Amino acid sequence: MARKKIREYDSKRLLKEHLKRLAGIELQIYSAQVIEATDFTELTDKEPWLSSNKLVVKPDMLFGKRGKSGLVALNLDLAQVAQFVKSRLGVEVEIGGCKAPITTFIVEPFVPHDHEYYLSIVSDRLGSIISFSECGGIEIEENWKKVKTVFLPTEKTMTNDICAPLIATLPLEVREKIGHFIRGVFSVFQDLDFSFLEMNPFTLVNGEPFPLDMRGELDDTASFKNFNKWGNLEFPLPFGRVMSPTESFIHSLDEKTSASLKFTVLNPNGRIWTMVAGGGASVIYADTVGDLGYASELGNYAEYSGAPKEDEVLQYARVVLDCATSDPDGRKRALLIGGGIANFTDVAATFNGIICALREKESKLKAARMHIYVRRGGPNYQTGLARMRALGAELGVPLERYGVGGRGCQPFAASECYSRQQSTRERNLDGCWCEEMKIFADVSTRSRRLLDWPRPPVRWRCWHQDLETGTTSTAASSSVKEAIGGSESSSQWPERRM
Structure with a gap:
């Protein structure tokens, strides 16, 4: 299996498009991609929510810990987003020992929230590993002992019983909603040949799941059968890697x-x-x-x-x-x-x-x-x-x-x-x-x-x-x-x- 990282913008696009088809869940998430050639006037005409919401902007360059690196701006209007992008576009940053200019950003609505959850699914040789925590966010590594994990063999399907240990300690009013969401995300994971998918964090907005930060990797050897499902998908080079x-x-x-x-x-x-x-x-x-x-x-x-x-x-x-x-x-x-x-x-x-x-x-x-x-x-x-x-x-x-x-x-x-x-x-x-x-x-x-x-x-x-x-x-x-x-x-x- 070849694991190829995709941008957060594409991860959320694929999840939103196919979660409704596979699980009947319609995510109320919106996102826009900004590159050097982006015209903000044209982008606003295409995505009118940009001018009517407070926004979040961050690099979409296949590296993590953006918040800890001071590369995430919250609660901005569109003019402030444009200024943030302009001041950082093409600027070289060092992440994990790798240096490269920032060329791509993702812009989303700013969502105030009180609780953050963590969810990840990883493809393994013999099945899939599903992990969930009620303590998501930038401190997930410090709270890793609170992460619950189940292993699902390849020949088995995701059921309520398999998902139950992950959500057993959640309050009753959100337990079924989050359980249904986890099972739906797993259906997308399998159907689109993801090899890795992580939401850190996702939250609940008006009682509905809402991914705030997301990472995804696809098995690119399955591109021949997912051409229509994936759509116009790009596999960017790893951060810091420039092809000669x-x-x-x-x-x-x-x-x-x-x-x-x-x-x-x-x-x-x-x-x-x-x-x-x-x-x-x-x-x-x-x-x-x-x-x-x-x-x-x-x-x-x-x-x-x-x-x-x-x-x-x-x-x-x-x-x-x-x-x-x-x-x-x-x-x-x-x-x-x-x-x-x-x-x-x-x-x-x-x-x-x-x-x-x-x-x-x-x-x-x-x-x-x-x-x-x-x-x-x-x-x-x-x-x-x-x-x-x-x-x-x-x-x-x-x-x-x-x-x-x-x-x-x-x-x-x-x-x-x-x-x-x-x-x-x-x-x-x-x-x-x-x-x-x-x-x-x-x-x-x-x-x-x-x-x-x-x-x-x-x-x-x-x-x-x-x-x-x-x-x-x-x-x-x-x-x-x-x-x-x-x-x-x-x-x-x-x-x-x-």
């Missing part, structure tokens, strides 16, 4: 294909670049580079899977290679083309697109002093690796390739030393890790030597086989300690993550 032109191009390719094409630039000046087949393998490659201590040199995260067409791989590889070879500075670079063992993807066919791109970028590869390492398994992989070997000779670019049965492919040997220190469960995970990471048994040592990097300390080296000796290294030299500026337990080397 190259990332936008790959994103557009990804939207047009049944395959998966993902690309994110992490460090434009990085010297390690990846082009990895498979979502799991791509994460493992990136994690391993970081675990070896070279996260600052990792240029990108890249993943292609789902049997993309040759032309799609060609366009994808062109973008990766352009980024990997940009601004040559005389230092050596490494490109890892790899993945797990494919189940149905024709390795030779996908390699054809990569090979065409490598031919096109020959001069750039040489200027960047790029060394290429290839490892792949699966249908027709021998043909693909043979073509890669021929390409290396043709271009005169250093290129090494490895298959399922090549050197360094013993799936458990590389982790043997490290595994002695782990539990049985962790050892099993480590075996799976090495099955996917066979390439690093060969490539990581050579890449470090190629790029003139120090070998990592013992707790990484022990699970990477030394190609020259065929043994596993067990000690760190004093030169390594000097190179990393400390001992083997230096904080520069974070604990290995699974």
